Amino acid sequence: MKNVFIIGVGLIGGSFALDVxxxxxxAKIFGIDINDNHIAEAKTxxxxxxxxxxxxxxxxxxxxxxxxxxxxxxxxxxxxxxVKDSAIVMDAGSTKFDICKLVENHPKRxxxxxxxxxxxxxxxxxxxxxxxxxxxxxxxxxxxxxxxxKLQEQALQLFQQMGMRIRYMNPEAHDKHIAYVSHLSHISSxxxxxxxxxxxxxxxxxxxxxxxxxxxxxxxxxSSPAMWTPIFKQNKNNVLETLEEYxxxxxxxxxxxxxxxxxxxxxxxxxxxxIKEILKGIN
Amino acid sequence: MKNVFIIGVGLIGGSFALDVxxxxxxAKIFGIDINDNHIAEAKTxxxxxxxxxxxxxxxxxxxxxxxxxxxxxxxxxxxxxxVKDSAIVMDAGSTKFDICKLVENHPKRxxxxxxxxxxxxxxxxxxxxxxxxxxxxxxxxxxxxxxxxKLQEQALQLFQQMGMRIRYMNPEAHDKHIAYVSHLSHISSxxxxxxxxxxxxxxxxxxxxxxxxxxxxxxxxxSSPAMWTPIFKQNKNNVLETLEEYxxxxxxxxxxxxxxxxxxxxxxxxxxxxIKEILKGIN
Numbered sequence: 001m002k003n004v005f006i007i008g009v010g011l012i013g014g015s016f017a018l019d020v021x022x023x024x025x026x027a028k029i030f031g032i033d034i035n036d037n038h039i040a041e042a043k044t045x046x047x048x049x050x051x052x053x054x055x056x057x058x059x060x061x062x063x064x065x066x067x068x069x070x071x072x073x074x075x076x077x078x079x080x081x082x083v084k085d086s087a088i089v090m091d092a093g094s095t096k097f098d099i100c101k102l103v104e105n106h107p108k109r110x111x112x113x114x115x116x117x118x119x120x121x122x123x124x125x126x127x128x129x130x131x132x133x134x135x136x137x138x139x140x141x142x143x144x145x146x147x148x149x150k151l152q153e154q155a156l157q158l159f160q161q162m163g164m165r166i167r168y169m170n171p172e173a174h175d176k177h178i179a180y181v182s183h184l185s186h187i188s189s190x191x192x193x194x195x196x197x198x199x200x201x202x203x204x205x206x207x208x209x210x211x212x213x214x215x216x217x218x219x220x221x222x223s224s225p226a227m228w229t230p231i232f233k234q235n236k237n238n239v240l241e242t243l244e245e246y247x248x249x250x251x252x253x254x255x256x257x258x259x260x261x262x263x264x265x266x267x268x269x270x271x272x273x274x275i276k277e278i279l280k281g282i283n
Numbered sequence: 284m285k286n287v288f289i290i291g292v293g294l295i296g297g298s299f300a301l302d303v304x305x306x307x308x309x310a311k312i313f314g315i316d317i318n319d320n321h322i323a324e325a326k327t328x329x330x331x332x333x334x335x336x337x338x339x340x341x342x343x344x345x346x347x348x349x350x351x352x353x354x355x356x357x358x359x360x361x362x363x364x365x366v367k368d369s370a371i372v373m374d375a376g377s378t379k380f381d382i383c384k385l386v387e388n389h390p391k392r393x394x395x396x397x398x399x400x401x402x403x404x405x406x407x408x409x410x411x412x413x414x415x416x417x418x419x420x421x422x423x424x425x426x427x428x429x430x431x432x433k434l435q436e437q438a439l440q441l442f443q444q445m446g447m448r449i450r451y452m453n454p455e456a457h458d459k460h461i462a463y464v465s466h467l468s469h470i471s472s473x474x475x476x477x478x479x480x481x482x483x484x485x486x487x488x489x490x491x492x493x494x495x496x497x498x499x500x501x502x503x504x505x506s507s508p509a510m511w512t513p514i515f516k517q518n519k520n521n522v523l524e525t526l527e528e529y530x531x532x533x534x535x536x537x538x539x540x541x542x543x544x545x546x547x548x549x550x551x552x553x554x555x556x557x558i559k560e561i562l563k564g565i566n
Contacts, residue, residue, distance in 0.1 A: 118494040138491050167491050180479045181493040185500040188475050191532040193558040194551060195525065196463045198532075208421050208450050210464040211401040215562055216499050217468040222559045225552035233545050242478065243537045247530060249474040249481075254526045262516050268477060269508035275476040276505045279498055 001158070005052060005063040007032045007075065009042040011120060012092050013066030014129025017047050019162045020062075022131060030056060042126040057082040062090075062158075069093040070230035073102055080108035088151045090115045094178060095234040096142045096171040110148040113155050116140045116174065117164060118182075122222040135163035140178075142171045179238035184246060186220045186228055187239070193221035284441070288335060288346040290315045290358065292325040294403060295375050296349030297412025300330050302445045303345075305414060313339060324409040340365035345373075345441075352376040353513035356385055363391040371434045373398045377461060378517040379425045379454040393431040396438050399423045399457065400447060401465075405505040418446035425454045462521035467529060469503045469511055470522070476504035 001024045006013040009031040017029045031048030033039050042048045057063065060083055065072050072091050079089055080103065090113040091099060100114050119137040121128060139159050144152060159166060169177075196218070232239050256264040284307045289296040292314040300312045314331030316322050325331045337358075340346065343366055348355050355374050362372055363386065373396040374382060383397050402420040404411060422442050427435060442449060452460075479501070515522050539547040 118492060120494070120496070122496075137494070140492065165491075177483065177492050180482055181497045184478065185475060185497045187533070187536060188471050189500055190552050190555050191529060191536060192468065192471050193555040194532050195467065195529045197555060197557060197561070199463055199525075199528065200460065208448075209401060209423065209460050210561075211403065211420070213403070213405075213503050214464045214468045216502050217472055218558055218562070219499050220496050221552075221555050222562070223552075225549045225556065228552060229545050229549040232540055232548055233543075236540055236543075240537065240540055242482075243533065243540075245482065246474060246478045247533050247537070249477050250470070250526065250530050250533070253470060253474060254523065254530070257515055257519055257523055257526075260516075260519075262512050265515055266508045266512040269473050269504075269506075269511060272473050272476040272480060272504050273508065274480060275501055278480070278493075279501070279505070 001027055001061055001154070003028055003030065003059050003061050005030045005032060005057060005060040006048060007063065007065045007079070008067035008071075009033045009038050009048055009126050009129075010066060011124050011128040011133075012117075013064060014042060014045075014047045014126045015119075015131070015133035016064055016066065016092070017042075018129060018131040019134060020158070023158065023161045030060070038126050042129075045126055045129070047126055047129055054078070054082065058084055060084075060087050062088050065089070065091045065093075068227050068230050069095050069099070069234055072099060073234075076103060076112070077106060080106050080111060083108065083111060085111070086151075087111055088113060088155050090155065092117055094182065094231045096140075096169075096174045098234045100143055100171040104146075109146055111151065113144070113147045113151065114142040114171065115155075116142075116178070122219050124224045124227065132163075134159075137164055138167055139164040140167050140169055140174055142169055142174055144168050175235050176238050179235055179242045183231060183235060183239050184242040186223060187232075187243060188246065189218050189220035190223075193218045284310055284344055284437070286311055286313065286342050286344050288313045288315060288340060288343040289331060290346065290348045290362070291350035291354075292316045292321050292331055292409050292412075293349065294407050294411040294416075295400075296347060297325060297328075297330045297409045298402075298414065298416035299347055299349065299375070299400075300325075301412060301414040302417060303441070306441065306444045313343070321409050325412075328409055328412070330409055330412055337361070337365065341367055343367075343370050345371050348372070348374045348376075351510050351513050352378050352382070352517055355382060356517075359386060359395070360389060363389050363394060366391065366394060368394070369434075370394055371396060371438050373438065375400055377465065377514045379423075379452075379457045381517045383426055383454040387429075392429055394434065396427075396430045396434065397425040397454065398438075399425075399461070405502050407507045407510065415446075417442075420447055421450055422447040423450050423452055423457055425452055425457055427451050458518050459521050462518055462525045466514060466518060466522050467525040469506060470515075470526060471529065472501050472503035473506075476501045 004027050006017045029048045030052035031042050039051045089111050117139040119133050287310050289300045312331045313335035314325050322334045400422045402417050
């Protein structure tokens with residue numbers, strides 16, 4: 001693992017670079033980004049050693065694409081075209097079906113590892129990157145059998161050294177489940193933020209009355225629209241299904257309140273308290 | 284401030300007691316609770332000095348009702364009946380209109396301070412209580428002019444020593460705004476939890492794929508149904524209004540996705556990103 005290329009030097013790519021550097025002292029980190037300010041920032045912050053461009057990819061041993069999922073679809077085939085036979089190319093996107101489909105017949109499919117490290121914060125850009133982001137996080141790998149065994153091994157060893165748990169899934173299952181436990185959370189949070197902002201034109205009132213509960217539920221509404229729009233586009237059908245069910249549940253709860261059926265209001269909340277045990281599992 | 288009575292020795296009452304004790308070393312804390320286990324726990328944890336009952340209230344200098352808001356409606360008039368003329372009785376409920384209305388003509392109205400300290404966690408019971416919960420939090424006081432001036436002064440001094448910011452509002456405005464920045468967050472979180480639990484019968488999948496984003500948005504779904512059901516009941520009209528608008532926004536977002544209008548999906552998220560600045564104000 002000598003020449004490591006980070007395509008997209010933001011939170012995900014930048015944090016990955018910092019971990020790689022602390023594991024492989026001799027690694028040289030190259031940064032590729034359409035935003036020159038991000039490249040400059042990443043250099044200043046010690047995230048990358050050198051700016052590079054796509055024409056430099058033939059010397060890469062490891063490439064991570066950490067860019068919005070629509071950009072990954074555009075870029076991945078040509079990245080695979082350029083790398084040498086022993087290179088590993090991984091993505092880190094929150095959708096897996098389209099990307100796996102896109103390269104299923106690519107002559108360098110064996111160099112690609114379709115991955116989704118479940119890690120991040122609501123912030124973005126190189127300044128948001130930090131070492132240790134991936135520690136104790138789950139990395140979901142799809143269609144692992146399509147990646148060359150030797151390259152799998154190398155990548156898995158790196159993930160283990162970074163402290164990640166590995167889980168294998170097919171792309172369809174990944175996209176379906178992640179719609180529930182991640183994509184829907186982002187929509188509920190964005191729409192909560194919108195509802196409150198639309199109503200509370202006087203921000204002082206929000207500021208004074210909002211507590212940690214509000215903060216927790218709208219935190220994800222700070223997320224990057226450039227990252228999330230293509231995720232919702234690529235995972236359209238699953239996202240629509242989760243949204244449909246979420247809206248149904250909200251309407252049912254609203255009807256309970258309208259009908260003064262507070263017994264049902266109590267019951268549905270009580271049943272949902274089981275989330276405590278599930279969340280304990282996450283920590 | 285010698286004899287302090289905590290009615291409801293859970294998170295809110297218990298944390299209040301711990302702060303009072305650290306400020307008034309000579310204060311004696313009496314606990315009243317329908318749950319004997321909680322009284323025992325509160326004693327063991329050093330939250331209260333002694334179990335008491337409602338008949339002991341004539342010796343109280345300060346009483347806080349920290350119980351579900353329906354129970355406060357039942358109990359407050361008789362608490363006021365029992366206390367001496369120099370006693371302060373405050374509540375801590377998340378709804379203010381019904382309680383203020385209930386006692387507006389009570390002969391001891393001047394002993395009552397209608398308060399809502401915006402503080403708490405998703406946990407409940409004496410074990411959830413901790414010193415410092417109220418530090419840097421906002422305490423909303425309604426109809427302060429109806430409380431005897433001398434008692435206002437004493438209470439405000441205590442709140443300041445606990446590190447709370449004070450804000451005055453009328454009960455109607457309180458209930459309307461708090462529906463947006465607190466009550467709606469709880470419903471969005473409970474329904475998110477329900478949607479995911481209904482779908483993901485296999486909890487391992489949730490456990491493995493859920494990240495900090497999901498955890499943050501469903502955190503409030505751990506909250507106590509016994510506390511929240513009467514809040515939604517008392518604030519029915521405001522809660523229904525916020526829910527209506529929230530569901531409308533979700534439906535609009537869903538329609539954008541259905542129609543492949545990802546330009547609008549991007550725009551609405553981008554506009555909502557302004558929540559960053561608002562949340563900065565909270566911290």
